[in-house]
Amino acid sequence: ETGVTQSPTHLIKTRGQQVTLRCSSQSGHNTVSWYQQALGQGPQFIFQYYREEENGRGNFPPRFSGLQFPNYSSELNVNALELDDSALYLCASSVLHEDNEQYFGPGTRLTVT
Amino acid sequence: GENVEQHPSTLSVQEGDSAVIKCTYSDSASNYFPWYKQELGKRPQLIIDIRSNVGEKKDQRIAVTLNKTAKHFSLHITETQPEDSAVYFCAASVGSGNTGKLIFGQGTTLQVKP
Numbered sequence: 001e002t003g004v005t006q007s008p009t010h011l012i013k014t015r016g017q018q019v020t021l022r023c024s025s026q027s028g029h030n031t032v033s034w035y036q037q038a039l040g041q042g043p044q045f046i047f048q049y050y051r052e053e054e055n056g057r058g059n060f061p062p063r064f065s066g067l068q069f070p071n072y073s074s075e076l077n078v079n080a081l082e083l084d085d086s087a088l089y090l091c092a093s094s095v096l097h098e099d100n101e102q103y104f105g106p107g108t109r110l111t112v113t
Numbered sequence: 114g115e116n117v118e119q120h121p122s123t124l125s126v127q128e129g130d131s132a133v134i135k136c137t138y139s140d141s142a143s144n145y146f147p148w149y150k151q152e153l154g155k156r157p158q159l160i161i162d163i164r165s166n167v168g169e170k171k172d173q174r175i176a177v178t179l180n181k182t183a184k185h186f187s188l189h190i191t192e193t194q195p196e197d198s199a200v201y202f203c204a205a206s207v208g209s210g211n212t213g214k215l216i217f218g219q220g221t222t223l224q225v226k227p
Contacts, residue, residue, distance in 0.1 A: 002156075031213050033213055033214060040220075041219060042117075042119075042217030042218055042219050043157065043202070043215075043217050045214055045215065048213060056212070059114075088154075090157070097210060100144070100145035100212065101147070101159070101162065102147070102159075102215060104156045106155070
């Protein structure tokens with residue numbers, strides 16, 4: 001098991017609502033990347049945070065936003081939820097510029113009804 | 114944009130046989146190629162990875178080969194066991210250096226029949 005934790009484990013929201021997901025990175029890691037994994041598909045890169053700034057973004061709309069805190073933990077916020085946002089949201093921590101290996105958290109299962 | 118193609122999408126083998134999963138990638142700057150095993154409802158678990166400065170890596174029954182010229186890499190599992198049944202994902206790093214960003218393949222569902 002990695003030292004990366006995520007909360008909550010499961011979440012049910014209604015279309016149009018907003019959600020915040022949380023991730024605590026592994027000790028010593030300075031970078032958090034977020035991925036969306038729809039059922040039956042591979043994880044897709046949403047964005048990455050390094051030193052409290054967004055450091056790269058995948059093909060996701062602006063209603064997906066994030067934060068990183070001084071202790072390197074991170075939040076993913078999704079506004080105006082759509083049915084297609086239902087997925088497993090994974091965060092992964094790493095050490096930028098030193099190694100590409102990603103340490104994944106257990107994920108948050110989001111269901112939008 | 115960057116892309117990783119993975120084949121086959123499903124693979125069924127008899128216990129004890131070998132399994133091979135293949136991936137191709139598009140970003141010539143990619144330098145890190147991990148393979149993950151994912152069981153239903155769980156996080157992807159890193160099983161082996163390879164970096165661009167080597168062509169092959171082995172860990173017990175699992176091996177990975179990399180051909181940078183052709184931009185493809187493969188996972189080989191020998192002496193398969195029922196507990197190897199899961200979804201396997203390949204991935205490739207994005208951009209040069211250690212960017213910490215990965216592009217994943219679509220996954221291969223491996224079934225090992227006892």
